[in-house]
Amino acid sequence: MSTSQTSAQGWERLPPRLRPREVEPPSSGRLWRFEVAVLLLVGLLLAIASVNDVVLKTHTNHRLVADLRTWRSYTGNDYKNVSAEQDLKHHTTTDVVCGNTTPGPPKERIQLCLQMTGPTVHGYRAARGGWYLPPKSENLRRYRYGCFGPAKQQGACTR
């Protein structure tokens, strides 16, 4: 073995297989192929996961579009700044869409929130219930009032 391949100075006590080298041993071809196989498998997993995630997010976006369209249709207000919240806690497809009841900046007027459930049919979803929020309030239970539909039975409001 030439000195250009190994640099065992100070490492002679180690068995040859454990000594440091300047260049890789020629037998590393098998290892190279193994690494390529692992890399391809990991790449395939990442690619499938990415495609799956884009499909999931696309479905979610289609649902949110239907939610916003339903809110505008129910209220008759074609406002741009309407907010939609997903159920991130329980991971259901029930979304809550809130928007002003009268024209004004976002959340600066009394807001009407609607609970959207069920499948998207012809670009719309069913609004099963909801509540009101005072101006300048976030959609938190302590601010909600005037619950109607299933939201009333669920105790979604404090008032």
Added chain:
Amino acid sequence: MNVAAQSELRPAPTLSAQWAPALAAACALVLLAATAEIVLDGSLAHSVLIPKSPQIAGWLTTPFGGGALGERLGFRVFLIAVLAFSAGYGGLALLARSVSKRWAIALIAALHAIIFVGPILLSTDVFSYIAYARMGVEHGLNPYTHGPISITHDPIYHYVGQDWKKVDTAYGPLYTLISYPFGLLGVTGALWGMKALAMLASAGTLALTWRCARLRQMDPVKALLLVGANPLYVIYTLGGAHNDLLMMLLMMVAVALTFAGRDASAAATVVAGALVKATVAALLPFMILARRSRAQVLGALGALALGAAIAYAVFGVDGVNIVAALNRDAAFVSSDSFATEIAHLFGKPGVFPIDHDLLKAMLVLIVAHLLWRTWRGYDWVAASGWALLAISVTSTWLLAWYILWPLPLAVIARDRRLLAATLAVQGLFVFHQLTPLFAPVS
């Protein structure tokens, strides 16, 4: 030799070789047009992609004093521009041999210039950098013990991202000290200063990438184009003036010093890089295993001791404890991380604490394998690049500029698989951004 004699000696160029320069020029124009489109629309007003910022690029929208050009930057225009940029980048990578040194440098200088005059793109991080600097120099607060919420009355506060207002700095003490003078320039001055710092760091990184490629007898033009015209590099990282560029500059300084046989300085530079952003410390064990020089260990220890002493003197014990900040950030989860995508693939809502432990164990295994390979003669530059790529892929908090870390190493590594893997991971990241293109929400 006259022209006729030259043409007799040279083989006749193939059709593809004849068209290559024109195709490369077309790809370059696509890159410039896509960047200009993003910058011009981004200059109009803040949007979901352009953070609220002091008005530094408004003049771009009315260059002739007339009505505003373009429209507020939305996902559709942005993603189409990113896709066009990526396609042009792919074309340039394939046609790099037909691009001259002069034209490659001109293209990259033009891309930098367009980004420099434009607004901050996609991220509020630069406002956090400025907030931490102003906390130190204007308000006498330690950014390692206070978040920007401590300076609500400061004009920079309103520009800091909502998620980062209560968070102490996670950056290294060297970066915090470098950023302090910018805090004295006012918000707009500091913003221009940060943009200039990012540009200079980028120019240095690219110059060293060129130099290292030449030293390794690789095509320096191709190396330059693969890094400097990369969409994640130009749009996401330069566009946001991220301090990752400074970290990458120090990383490439360390690589160049190692190639020049200056082991102690190289190891000290890696430590300096880690005192900007800790991730670059991943290079050090590979460098030491490959060179096995006592000077490296002494250089690293000396730099660490000096850095720790200065950090302790200026910031106290919290400025030295970078591990605590790293542990805090490692617990964050972003929707773009591959860990989250794999969790979704297996029907889980997201990443759980056990997944963090599994990912850390996987990273340890990968790094151990790379260390063993380096000990047995594998290219340490490639091993360092693989380690940085593994860190970004196994991270639950993945941002575009994280998957850029291995790129300068990948273009000069002897193992070409690293470049293929880095570009593939970047491609998947870009693909994952495309949902609003398929299903826009309005």
